[in-house]
Amino acid sequence: MTRPAGRGGRSAAPRSVDVARLAGVSQKTVSRVFNDEPYVSAEVRRRVLEAAGELGYRRNNAARALASGRTRSIGVVTLGTALYGPASLLMGIERAVRDMGYTLRVVNTVEGEPAGIAGAVDSLLDQGVDGIVISEPIDEGGDEGEVSARVDVPVLVLSAPPPFTAPRVLTAGGCADVMARAATEHLLDLEHLTVHHLAGPQPWYAARDRLDGWRAALAGRGRPEPPVVAGDWSAASGYAAGRELASDPDVTAVFAANDDMAIGLIRALTEAGLRVPEDVSVVGFDDTPVAAYVTPPLTTVRQPFDAVAQDGLKRLVHAIENPQADPLVASDPSVDLVVRASTAPPPPRTTRGHGRRTASPSA
Amino acid sequence: MTRPAGRGGRSAAPRSVDVARLAGVSQKTVSRVFNDEPYVSAEVRRRVLEAAGELGYRRNNAARALASGRTRSIGVVTLGTALYGPASLLMGIERAVRDMGYTLRVVNTVEGEPAGIAGAVDSLLDQGVDGIVISEPIDEGGDEGEVSARVDVPVLVLSAPPPFTAPRVLTAGGCADVMARAATEHLLDLEHLTVHHLAGPQPWYAARDRLDGWRAALAGRGRPEPPVVAGDWSAASGYAAGRELASDPDVTAVFAANDDMAIGLIRALTEAGLRVPEDVSVVGFDDTPVAAYVTPPLTTVRQPFDAVAQDGLKRLVHAIENPQADPLVASDPSVDLVVRASTAPPPPRTTRGHGRRTASPSA
């Protein structure tokens, strides 16, 4: 019909000139209509829209990007994990990006892969994104500097201090420390003498934040700081930690850096013959969907993923669209401690240490 | 320097002509080098690469897409949920897309939103993707037909029968039924007279598949089919179902359509004074990271997300790059039943019904 499947393009998709011809206007007017530009009479607009509908016209994004120098897309760098935290954040980001009228490109970094964040950012830059979101990065040690020079778009770093310096870096959601502090204080308020911490993997800024918050809470009350137990976010690591902790009669309260580890921890404690929360209290972090339904229902901290993503993206888009203006200020999200049945006052002091050295599986 | 920050474009990014000039070759040769085209002498290639490196040259994707008619990007439509299944699948898709040399664009559909899949596909088409992946769609009833006409790129539908008809539709991973069947048969092999099913929300094809598999297993052994209990994937719904099921002494085995529901179910059963697996066996689906660490460790089915994504994407890309060729055939993934401690033979028949009507909370 119109055109015999032009060069590279797949089929002969209608172009704006085709619409213009059919509507009896100039090509530029079609462009005006589709960009909601002013100065188009209602009548002409109607005719254009009708013609476009008839032809099944849809703007060519590549041409738009080439001509305007903007792609209206935002890239996000995520860890390639289905962990509840990162996954929830990604969903929040997608929604926020869409709400702001942008499209989303996604690149995962694979833990332990050489390229890391630098490579992912580079790939996004190749794709021509207008802005970049780095979600829950981890500190891989030093390859971040390499990117910095080339990054000429605004960058938003979520749930962490900036992992690298680029001309225009924003941050959002670095509030895990205050949430962790609240969790720890909840345990202290219950009269526990101290609180142990089952930490996440330290390359993760999110894990460090929680560790810091726990430290701050303990320091704030002048409590001794027991040695940190290291986990890797998995329930398996929580279980391993639990076996260790179960044999120490001084352990009456544990703050785990995420719910999965808390669940593994509880399992190990239970198998060792300890009761949660009567013998040991446990607090998790995330409020995963199952947290309320494990045994016992888990006291945990709910993270405001959507709010963080929304606030961050609003500021990122502002930075994109107003390169010269001062960045908007971050609004701080609310801390949300969800108290369930896994926390209680410590056992009476006289009975502490009671049969705590033998592991008698119960299941 | 080169050029004072041309019209729309942000800064004066170097173009291929700049590289060509510096390397003392034609622009076309630069293009050849970057596209790994043949007929470029090693010496020239080296000079071009060096010049490009010096200038910090990076190809402009919009121009490439405009000139070639291909964007080298694949769009994925996902539900906006952090549920383990969909999130895992998304990670697998990202990886597979990247491995195939494409980039990924993501659009979520929000359950209950009017636009639904049709809107998401449309948005992806606007963005000019070369292919589309629809991940774990749900049947929203009828708005799919609207898209079909306009979809001129290959579409891969994961974990479901095609939700709409488009010229070139592929499917992958619709194997939940055989996995569900295996799960049910495991319970039957343990001598349970029948198996109850805690189903997922029926708009989800994934939920329907599991229901079908359960039915097939029961039918295959000539067992009675008890009424289906409806859930919504959440642990909360599993808990609600558990309260119901706990009062029925005929319930000795339950196959839950996902792990979260299984966990909620177990909690309700436990609170009702029933033991798992001594009184009631439970099988989940997904093998979430916590499945092995809840009490009791959950027998469940592990889904081969990565394999499904990889196989599907290989075929999608084949369809993109060989429009005329016959589609590749799907390779079927392996079923992986993980037997843990939540399943056992039913209680002795003489004692069945024992104290099953009163709910005496424990834990």
Added chain:
DNA sequence: ATGAAAGCGCTAACAG
């Protein structure tokens, strides 16, 4: 093995 010329389909100035 390399180069020249001609667009891809749009947006951005500038005229009317």
Added chain:
DNA sequence: CTGTTAGCGCTTTCAT
């Protein structure tokens, strides 16, 4: 309010 004229930076086609 509307139209004209130039490119955006590549890939493609065809010459050498």
